[in-house]
Amino acid sequence: MLLTLSCFAARLCLCSLKALQREHPPPLFCARQWSSSSSTTPRITSHYTVYPREKDPRWEGVDMERFVDEADVVVVGAGPAGLSAAIRLKQLSSEQGKELRVCVVEKASQIGAHTVSGACIEPIALQELFPDWKERGAPLHTPVTEDKFGILTEKYRIPVPILPGLPMNNHGNYIVRLGHLVSWLGEQAEELGVELYPGYAASEVLFHEDGSVKGIATNDVGISKDGSPKDTFERGMELHAKVTIFGEGCHGHLAKQLYKHFNLRQHCEPQTYAIGLKEVWVIDEKKWRPGRVEHTVGWPLDRHSYGGSFLYHLNEGEPLVALGFVVGLDYQNPYMNPFREFQRWKHHPTVLPTLEGGKRIAYGARALNEGGFQSLPKLTFPGGLLVGCSPGFMNVPKIKGTHSAMKSGMMAAESIFSKLTNENLQSETEGLCVPEYEENLKNSWIWKELYSVRNIRPSCHGLFGVYGGMVYTGIFYWILRGKEPWTLKHKGLDSDQLKPAKDCTPIEYPKPDGKISFDLLSSVALSGTNHEHDQPPHLTLKNDSVPVNNNLAIYDGPEQRFCPAGVYEYVPVETGDGMRLQINAQNCVHCKTCDIKDPSQNINWVVPEGGGGPAYNGM
Secondary structure (H helix, E strand, C coil): CCCCHHHHHHHHHHHHHHHHHHHCCCCCCCCCCCCCCCCCCCCCCCCCCCCCHHHCHHHCCCCCCCCEEEEEEEEECCCHHHHHHHHHHHHHHHHCCCCCCEEEEECCCCCCCCCCCCCEECCHHHHHHCCCCCCCCCCCCEECCEEEEEEECCCCEEECCCCCCCCCCCCCCEECCHHHHHHHHHHHHHHCCCEEEECCCEEEEEECCCCCEEEEEECCEEECCCCCEEEEEECCCEEEEEEEEECCCCCCHHHHHHHHHCCCCCCCCCCCEEEEEEEEEECCHHHCCCCEEEEEEECCCCCCCCEEEEEEEEECCCEEEEEEEEEECCCCCCCCCHHHHHHHHCCCCCCHHHHCCCEEEEEEEEEEECCHHHHCCCCEECCEEECCCCCCCCECCCCECHHHHHHHHHHHHHHHHHHHCCCCCCCCCCCCCCCHHHHHHCCCHHHHHHHHCCCCCHHHHCCCHHHHHHHHHHHHHHHHCCCCCCCCCCCCCHHHCCCCHHHCCCCCCCCCCCCCCCCHHHHHHHCCCECCCCCCCCEEECCCCHHHHHHHHHHCCCHHHHCCCCCEEEEECCCCCCEEEEECHHHCCCCCHHHHHCCCCCEEECCCCCCCECCCCCC
16 A cells, blocks of 8 residues: 555554553543533533634644645545546556556545445446456456345235336346445555555545635544543644545535535435445355345335335355345434334345344445435536535435446546646646536436436325335336436425424334344444544534434434434433433444434534444445
């Protein structure tokens, strides 16, 4: 791995800091250990994004100077999109004999460790990036051999034929463990000379005086849970670039800021989302059907709650299946618990036999973009651009976004390279704008594909819900191939869809049996999630009083149910009556669901110290 001496020294400081913290773990944080500006509301948030350091006397005299490094292109996020962009840039520079420095920063401790997806992928973009991917040993071991789709009732499964041309047809696709594919892409990038920096979270967008993007800053380390500097405090570093590519994935921390700064969502509909929960099991070999792909809709969800399941049989040397459940975050009942819906689904008579006698070995969760074509923001701005699942290139009815994410990264690289190597382009200090990227995308198969399925997801908002959407797909998509002369709208922000608890019926979920269904904390343990305890919680609240006064009072505290990791709990106050919110930030799997679904839009997810979070192994 190519590292400058200065960056290597910074990494050594970070490793020493973490070793020191492991030897001397700090006490657990209590939300009441700080006095609050309000006598009745305990302070929960201590992050500098809410309480600026300039106004905190504990930070007086602390050296805040950052080390600065320069690159031609900086990529935020080592996912399929970001790595494809970095690889393509280096391929082009090699082909044309140009020197180009490309740096990729990734918040996970290892490339691919934060990646979670179904995943059944189309190899079209991989084939374009590496025509010899098979010879290179890309980890695509399971071609799809069988496609099944059905509607579940509580006890039965109604089979639905998958006609050629429908989005759910997986002929020619591969079942993969996406984290392994991302790790492999990282290896290919390194061989080409891309500089990879795992364990460095991009925490801030930097701007030139003219307002264009200058680059990013990585997160500071050595800050106590109460927001004060430790003796081991180290300032993050700045990475400046001519162009910065933002490929953070769904609902990125920095992308949210860019949307506001450049008003990128002015001419599109609000993004809508789902939460996907996934497990990997080792099953009885007699029940193993490598290459089989199964999807269902229906039970345990009602017709007005969008979602469904997947069950993929992998061919990875042992009898593995990947299974999961997706729930649209536009659901209305605040008592809905996506994790427990997933656990209940596994007991269906047509699912249970596959899992009986097996062993669960992995668990993870992640939010998904579902807005599609209508919700795509402006993709370029002075000094940077958006790629992959950050702006939302997922094909919802296909439940696939890896191929389009990779292609967007490749097209971004081609547009940037053309701009950087243009001899007529004068050298400027301001960030370059690359509008050609968006123009080229509109002429690509990504745009055509997303446009053709644009009405399928919003068609589920009608009287008949998901089943109405299936009928719409059968009539209009299959016959007209998405060329109908109208475009349906989404309902609006997912955070606005919850009804007050008094208007809804609580959902009684069965207790987990410990064999097929499991409790939340034992599930989180399988994700390998870990954060240094003594750092400010990265689940920040704009106002600490809102959770109890609004979310708990009106919606019965939905964050304690929609979070798939047990981060949020309402517990009794230590003295007197009433409840308070407790945030168990160390459990966070970085799914971003809380930031999306919070009905008060009071939660702001920011990056923790680099290297924290889940440690997925091929999810």
